[in-house]
Amino acid sequence: MSGLSVAIVGGLHADARRTAVERLLAEVPDSVALHHDLSTAADGTVRRTVRNLAGVTDTGQTPLVNDCACCALRADLVPELERLARGGLTRLAVVELWDSVEPKAMAEVVAASGLTVTSVITAVDPALVLPYLADGDDLAECGLAAAATDRRTVADTFARQLEYAPVLAVADSAEADDEDRALLAQLHPTARRVPLEGDRPGAPAGAPVALGGAPVPGAAHGTAPGAGSATGPAGAFRSPLADAAFAGFDVEAAAAAQHPACALLPVEADECGVATLVWRGRRPFHPERLYAALEDLTCAAARSRGRFWLADRPDTLLHWDAAGGALCVEAAGPWLASLPDAAWDLVPPVRRAAAALDWHPEHGDRCQHLVFTSPGLDQDGLARLLDSCLLTDAEYAAGREAWSRLPRPFDTFLEV
Structure with missing residues (x-):
């Protein structure tokens, strides 16, 4: 076949x-x-x-x-x-x-x-x-x-x-x-x-494609393979x-x-009134403050996506996926840093490579990586709102045991 x-x-x-x-x-x-x-x-x-x-x-x-x-x-x-x-x-x-x-x-x-x-x-x-x-x-x-x-x-x-x-x-x-x-x-x-x-310059829409190395329509006017057309299998110019x-x-x-763990997300851009904000952070989110900001964050952009982590569940990679004014948050498995060394051999190479790019001496591959794309995007206001949802210095210094006692509003999303 x-x-x-x-x-x-x-x-x-x-x-x-x-x-x-x-x-x-x-x-x-x-x-x-x-x-x-x-x-x-x-x-x-x-x-x-x-x-x-x-x-x-x-x-x-x-x-x-x-x-x-x-x-x-x-x-x-x-x-x-x-x-x-x-x-x-x-x-x-x-x-x-x-x-x-x-x-x-x-x-x-x-x-x-x-x-x-x-x-x-x-x-x-x-x-x-x-x-x-x-x-x-x-x-x-x-x-x-x-x-x-x-x-x-x-x-x-x-x-x-x-x-x-x-x-x-x-x-x-x-x-x-x-x-x-x-x-x-x-x-x-x-x-x-x-x-x-x-x-295809010189060729009407839907014109047949010449085969066997014959010139495509328009070639006599300077159109060569690679300039408005391409050479495909069996000598077909397409x-x-x-x-x-x-x-x-x-x-x-x-x-x-x-996949949320290694998704190829858009890069920062700003053109013709459309902007893409790439927001990154190392500290975990405070679950209650992030939950309170969800409506504003979801409606801030036509499209947003990425991965993030919460202080109350530091071993779970969470997927952020928003469009149409609606947000989907899902657990996407563990962060690699939470796995025993023996389990790494079972992880696909592309996932290990993505983790290596985000590796932090203390948190491993745990990171905040959210991308927002929209016309009229308020990049500064959005970044301030996201920053305000992270743990404060005092909350961060309290450590994981204290984080585990924080409210868990995202249980609603994650059906826990």
Whole structure:
């Protein structure tokens, strides 16, 4: 099955997502798109569509699994991909995810089956980034829930879709301004951003890609491989989007980049009215003062995330994840400094490397590392508020035994 490449394209911005899929079908010969429509879940089924550039080639339905449309998608997707691989006629399978389906789970399911995921792409309309990050509505209220138990919101779902993908297919939106583009760039600074319109000078959108070393349209006007186009496998000259579909994807590295202990968080930035504050601290938070400040901290930015520690639970790494005016705090396992030496051999190298970068002679890898990104961010006021939540000199000097007796308001979050 190694001849089949699988590119996963997702995102809540449906128009941008559909445009990206259509471009890939037009630009990559022998490509097909698979889409599972979860909107039919209320009827007890998920509808599957397979199509190529000429149109629909196959349809089918699969029943829900445990009353979960997303589970049905996972159960049906791999057999369909395996069928395409066995046929030997498909070069690229484009898995177009339904609106609220997150790419991480799908990429891991496909990779675990032995198929080759060559790209994960989230399609984005820059003008919609802030409205979606500010939308705290439940997916169920919008008809986008993947299961009866789905309690996700529009904002946190969109944030995960955006931040997991190493490639962002960016729509050419007339409504987007410099602030919108700056916000997108700061939310995911390491992403490869590929334009969905005008990315091949001299070639109309959707024009076929020349193969076998033939010049791409526009080459006579000075467009060479690497300048608005790229050379892909088998001598195919591609647009940046089609090239990104074959770029390669590491499922384990992508998961590590999202794990709270070693997440690759944004760096400080300030451009076009959008700022990113990276706040760090070594002392633990006073649990009661931090809890009292949660509403102000959560509403201070369109998006905030990171890891932190509390004085009353010094061995627990806590994950901070906020969007849409809502905050999720979760325990993400122990800090490495709290583990016996023998346990370190069981820790992934990427986690040990991240801990080494943050190592402190007294606290080990325990640290405060929170990142806030938003238009109009009050960086100084936010930093003062965070600083005020740390232990004072006297509280810090009292030591761990005294810390353990502090109030424990975060038990509500952590269900202790």
